Amino acid sequence: MTDQPEFERLLAALRPWLEQVVIVGGWAHRLHHAHPLARAPGHEPVRTRDADVAFDTGARLTGRIADALRAAGFVETLSSDETPPIARYQLGTEDQGFYTEFLTPLTGQGMRRDGSADATIARAGIVAQKLRHLEVLLVAPWRCPVGGGEVAVLATPVEVAVANPVSYVAQKLLIHASRAPLKRAQDILYLHDTIQLFGGSLEPLNALWRTDVSPFLTRNQRASVRDLRPRLFATVTDTIREAARIPVDRRLRPEEVREVCAVGLAILLSDD
Numbered sequence: 001m002t003d004q005p006e007f008e009r010l011l012a013a014l015r016p017w018l019e020q021v022v023i024v025g026g027w028a029h030r031l032h033h034a035h036p037l038a039r040a041p042g043h044e045p046v047r048t049r050d051a052d053v054a055f056d057t058g059a060r061l062t063g064r065i066a067d068a069l070r071a072a073g074f075v076e077t078l079s080s081d082e083t084p085p086i087a088r089y090q091l092g093t094e095d096q097g098f099y100t101e102f103l104t105p106l107t108g109q110g111m112r113r114d115g116s117a118d119a120t121i122a123r124a125g126i127v128a129q130k131l132r133h134l135e136v137l138l139v140a141p142w143r144c145p146v147g148g149g150e151v152a153v154l155a156t157p158v159e160v161a162v163a164n165p166v167s168y169v170a171q172k173l174l175i176h177a178s179r180a181p182l183k184r185a186q187d188i189l190y191l192h193d194t195i196q197l198f199g200g201s202l203e204p205l206n207a208l209w210r211t212d213v214s215p216f217l218t219r220n221q222r223a224s225v226r227d228l229r230p231r232l233f234a235t236v237t238d239t240i241r242e243a244a245r246i247p248v249d250r251r252l253r254p255e256e257v258r259e260v261c262a263v264g265l266a267i268l269l270s271d272d
Contacts, residue, residue, distance in 0.1 A: 052101055233262035
């Protein structure tokens with residue numbers, strides 16, 4: 001399922017590495033809509049012009065991803081004072097185009113031996129950002145077919161690994177405190193929409209939480225998810241109000257957002 005040929009163009013370039021990478025972020029949520037457990041939400045998924053591609057630090061990425069992206073028309077732009085600098089791979093203009101970023105888990109204290117920030121890593125010719133709690137998104141990924149059809153960029157479908165919705169939700173909770181205010185509101189909207197999308201399958205998905213995701217988390221991560229889940233949605237907050245205002249194709253009430261998240265997450269992430 002895709003309505004953006006740029007995304008299929010990205011997957012075509014990444015075809016040799018699709019067994020080693022996982023789609024996370026907003027495009028993971030969009031691809032969830034095609035899963036058999038999902039139900040029609042009655043609205044378009046939240047649009048995003050960027051695709052986040054994650055890989056484990058131990059992944060064997062042979063060859064040159066950078067060359068494949070360049071051949072597909074992506075242009076590398078570098079920013080930040082990190083070594084190596086943060087990289088974005090862009091199609092089209094900066095304001096209107098589509099871009100991808102590569103991500104990998106941050107472990108340890110986040111500092112190198114020389115005292116510099118351990119924030120990026122160069123692999124297969126590309127630069128990936130190291131992010132805390134990203135490893136959660138790599139647990140038990142789903143496989144999703146993308147492409148096919150006469151007008152598709154990918155005439156033959158490919159299977160891409162996608163962060164499963166349980167890991168997706170848990171990671172949103174784990175990173176909540178470190179996010180900028182607008183990003184917090186966007187994350188809450190994604191939580192709300194994920195709960196609605198899988199509203200009829202929360203109990204089966206809870207089994208995925210119990211058997212795969214929760215056992216993978218550290219004790220501190222499990223405690224953070226357990227404590228934040230009820231506290232974040234106990235009352236309507238300014239962040240929840242902002243989340244309700246984000247969609248332009250539907251009207252959401254802040255109390256509805258709060259209630260859907262509070263009830264849905266209690267089922268989805270239950271350990272009882």
